[in-house]
Amino acid sequence: MARGSIRSPWRRPLGVLAYGLVLVYAALLVIPVYFVVVSAFKDNQAIFGSPLALPSSLGLTNFARAQDGANLSQALFNSVTLTLSAELLTLALAIPASYALARAGGRVADALDRLFSLGFLVPAFAVLVPTLLLAVAAGLFRNTLFLILFYPATALPLSIVLLTQFMRSIPMELAESATVDGASEFGILRRIWFPLSMPGVVAVVILNFLNFWNEYVFALVILGPASRTVQVAVPTLRSGLIVEYGLLSAGVLISVIPVYVVYVFLQRQMQEALTAGALKG
Amino acid sequence: MVGPLASVFYLSTLDWGGILANGNFVGLDNFRRLFRDPVIPVAAANTATQLAVVLPTMILLAFMLGYFLSLRPPGYRILSVIFFTAALFSLPARAMMFVGVYMPNGIVNSFLRAVGLDDWTRVWLADASTAFPAVLVVDLWGGIGFTAVLFASRISGVSHEVYEAAEIDGASHWTKMWRVTFPMILGYVGVLTMLQFLWLLLLSAQNVLLLTKGGPGNSTMTLSYYLYDQAFESSRIGYSQAIGVVLFAIGLIGVTVIRRVLRERY
Numbered sequence: 001m002a003r004g005s006i007r008s009p010w011r012r013p014l015g016v017l018a019y020g021l022v023l024v025y026a027a028l029l030v031i032p033v034y035f036v037v038v039s040a041f042k043d044n045q046a047i048f049g050s051p052l053a054l055p056s057s058l059g060l061t062n063f064a065r066a067q068d069g070a071n072l073s074q075a076l077f078n079s080v081t082l083t084l085s086a087e088l089l090t091l092a093l094a095i096p097a098s099y100a101l102a103r104a105g106g107r108v109a110d111a112l113d114r115l116f117s118l119g120f121l122v123p124a125f126a127v128l129v130p131t132l133l134l135a136v137a138a139g140l141f142r143n144t145l146f147l148i149l150f151y152p153a154t155a156l157p158l159s160i161v162l163l164t165q166f167m168r169s170i171p172m173e174l175a176e177s178a179t180v181d182g183a184s185e186f187g188i189l190r191r192i193w194f195p196l197s198m199p200g201v202v203a204v205v206i207l208n209f210l211n212f213w214n215e216y217v218f219a220l221v222i223l224g225p226a227s228r229t230v231q232v233a234v235p236t237l238r239s240g241l242i243v244e245y246g247l248l249s250a251g252v253l254i255s256v257i258p259v260y261v262v263y264v265f266l267q268r269q270m271q272e273a274l275t276a277g278a279l280k281g
Numbered sequence: 282m283v284g285p286l287a288s289v290f291y292l293s294t295l296d297w298g299g300i301l302a303n304g305n306f307v308g309l310d311n312f313r314r315l316f317r318d319p320v321i322p323v324a325a326a327n328t329a330t331q332l333a334v335v336l337p338t339m340i341l342l343a344f345m346l347g348y349f350l351s352l353r354p355p356g357y358r359i360l361s362v363i364f365f366t367a368a369l370f371s372l373p374a375r376a377m378m379f380v381g382v383y384m385p386n387g388i389v390n391s392f393l394r395a396v397g398l399d400d401w402t403r404v405w406l407a408d409a410s411t412a413f414p415a416v417l418v419v420d421l422w423g424g425i426g427f428t429a430v431l432f433a434s435r436i437s438g439v440s441h442e443v444y445e446a447a448e449i450d451g452a453s454h455w456t457k458m459w460r461v462t463f464p465m466i467l468g469y470v471g472v473l474t475m476l477q478f479l480w481l482l483l484l485s486a487q488n489v490l491l492l493t494k495g496g497p498g499n500s501t502m503t504l505s506y507y508l509y510d511q512a513f514e515s516s517r518i519g520y521s522q523a524i525g526v527v528l529f530a531i532g533l534i535g536v537t538v539i540r541r542v543l544r545e546r547y
Contacts, residue, residue: 022349026360029367029426032378035388039381128512214371216487221513231373235491238377245381252374259369 039249046246062250066237069247072254074226075233080258082144082219082229083212086151090159090208093152095201098163113164116157128217135222142224150222151212159204166200206266213259230255315523320499320507327413328504332481332535335420340474343425347432348458361433364426372484376491379419380406383492409500412493416501419488420481428473435469436462471543478535482528504528 040062041055066072101109131150132141140146219229234251237244315321346364350357370378382388383405393399405415439462447457463470486505489495495502495510502510505528512521 018349019354022346022360025346025425026363029363029422031388032382032422033367033370035381036378128509210369214374216371216373217484217490217509231371234377235373238380243380243384245384248377249381252370252377256370256374259371260366263366263369 036249036252039246040253042246044244044246062244062246063254066247066251066254070233070236070251072230072233072251075228075230076254076258078144078223078227079213079229079231079255082147082151083209085148086155086212087205087208089148090152090155091201091205094156094159094163094204097156098160098167101160101164102167113161116160128221131218132221141222142227144223144227146222147218150218151215155208155211159208162204162207163197163200166203167197202266206262209262210259314520315527320502321504323499324502324504324507327500327502328482330413331417331420331485331503332478335417335424335481336474336478339421339424339428339477340470343428343473344432344463344470345458346425346429347436348454348462350429350433351436352454361430365430367423368427370423372487373491375419375423376488379415379422379492383415406493407497409497412497412501416485416488416492419492420485424477424480428477431473432466432469435466439465467543471539474543475536475539478539479532482532482535504531 038053038055041058043062046053046056101112135141135143135146138146214231215229216231220232223229223232234248234255237248237251350361350364354360380387384390385404389405390403403411405411443461443465444457447461452460483505486503486509489501489503489506490509493501495506504524508521508524508528510521511524
C-alpha cells in the first residue's frame with residue numbers, strides 16, 4: 001500500500017518547511033508587485049516615508065502625468081497595432097507551414113525540421129546591429145512596418161516547432177477518412193486539424209503575444225519617438241536627477257494591464273492547453 | 282503544400298542577419314582589439330559568473346518548485362498564478378520595479394531598517410560591491426517561478442506507475458524527485474536550460490541597460506551589454522559585432538554542451 005495519501009506530507013515537519021519556503025518565495029514575488037501598484041498612487045514623499053503602506057487616496061494624478069510625460073496612449077496604441085499585426089502574420093504563416101511539415105514525411109520535411117530547430121537557436125539579440133542596418137537600407141527605419149515583418153521572422157521557428165509537434169500528435173486516420181469523403185486539402189486543414197490543434201495554437205498565440213508586447217531592445221533601437229511602443233516609453237519617465245517613483249510606477253502599471261487582461265481571458269484556455277498536453281504525454 | 286513552405290523559407294532567411302563589417306574594411310583589427318581591451322576580461326568574468334550562478338540555481342530551484350506544484354498542495358492554483366504572472370511583466374517593467382526595490386529608501390532598505398539591520402543598508406545599485414549581485418537577483422527573480430510552472434506541467438504528465446513502484450520500495454519525495462522524475466524529463470530539462478542559457482547570455486543586457494548601464498565603474502558590465510554599449514553608446518559598430526561573434530560562438534558551444542549532457546535517455 002502506498003505510504004499515505006498525497007496530502008499527508010504537508011503535515012510532517014519537512015513538508016511544512018518546504019511549504020513555508022515556497023510561501024516565502026511567493027511573497028518575494030508579490031511584494032515588489034504590490035509595491036509598484038501602491039506607489040502608483042503616491043508621491044515621492046509618501047513612497048520614501050512608508051513604502052509599503054496603502055495609499056492615502058486613490059487619485060489618478062500619477063497616471064495622468066505619466067500619460068502626458070511619455071505620451072502613453074500613443075505608445076499603447078502603437079504596441080497594440082504592432083502586437084496584433086505581428087501575431088496575425090505569424091499565425092498565417094506558421095499554421096500552414098506546421099500543417100505541411102506534420103503531414104509530410106520524408107527527408108525534405110526532416111531537413112526543414114532541423115532547419116527550424118536551428119533557427120530557433122539563433123539569438124535575435126546577436127543580430128541587433130545588422131537588423132538595424134537592414135532597416136535603414138530598406139528605408140524602414142523608424143517605421144513600425146519593419147517590426148511587423150521582423151517579429152514574426154523571429155517567432156516563426158519556435159512557433160512552427162511547437163505547432164508541428166502538436167499537429168503530429170493528431171492521428172492520421174482522421175485526415176484520411178476526410179480525404180475519402182472527398183474533402184479538399186484546405187478543407188481538411190480548416191475543418192479537422194485546426195479545431196484539434198487549438199490548444200497548441202492558443203499556446204503559440206499567448207507566447208507570441210507576450211514576446212511581442214514585452215519586447216524592448218529592438219523596439220528601442222528601430223522605432224522613433226512617434227512610433228515607439230509602451231515598453232520603450234515607460235523608462236523615459238525616469239529622467240533627470242530626481243526620479244519620481246510614483247510616476248514610474250503608474251507608467252509600469254499602464255504597460256502591464258493589457259497583458260493581464262489578455263491573460264485573464266485566455267488563462268482558462270491556457271490551463272486547458274497545458275493539462276491536455278500533460279495528459280497526452 | 283509548397284506555397285506555405287516557400288513563404289516560410291523566405292522569412293527564415295530574414296532572420297539570418299549575418300555579421301557585417303561597417304565602414305572601412307579593417308580585417309581582423311576588431312578581433313585584435315578584443316584581446317587588448319581591458320574591459321573585456323571584466324565583462325567576460327561577469328558573464329561567466331552570471332551563467333555559473335544563475336543558470337544552475339534557476340533550473341534546480343525551478344525543478345524542485347515544479348515538482349512541488351505538481352503534487353497539488355493546498356493553494357497550488359493561486360501559487361501557480363503568482364509564479365506565472367511575475368513573468369508576465371516585461372523586462373522594462375521589471376527593471377523599473379527593481380529600481381524602486383533597490384533605491385535608498387526602497388523596499389530592501391526599509392525592510393532592513395524595520396528589522397533593525399540598519400548597518401546592512403546600502404545604495405545597492407550604486408555600490409560597486411553590491412551592484413552586480415543585485416542585477417543577478419533581478420535575472421533570477423521572475424525566471425524561477427515561470428520555469429517552475431513550465432516544469433510542473435511537464436512533471437504532471439509523468440505516469441504515476443513509476444512513482445508507485447518507487448513508493449513500494451520506500452522512496453521519499455526527495456528520492457523520487459531526483460531519482461525518478463529528473464531522469465525521466467531530462468530532455469525537457471535540457472530544453473529549458475538551453476532557453477535560459479541563451480536568454481542569460483544575450484537578453485539580460487536589457488536588465489543592465491535599465492538598471493546600471495554597466496556601472497558603477499565596470500562592475501556590472503557583461504559581454505552582452507558591452508555589445509550594446511559599443512554599438513549604440515560608443516558608436517564602434519564593427520567592434521560591437523566582433524563581440525557579437527564571440528557571443529554567438531559561446532552560445533553555440535554552450536547549447537551543444539547542454540544538449541549533449543541533458544539528452545533524453547531511455
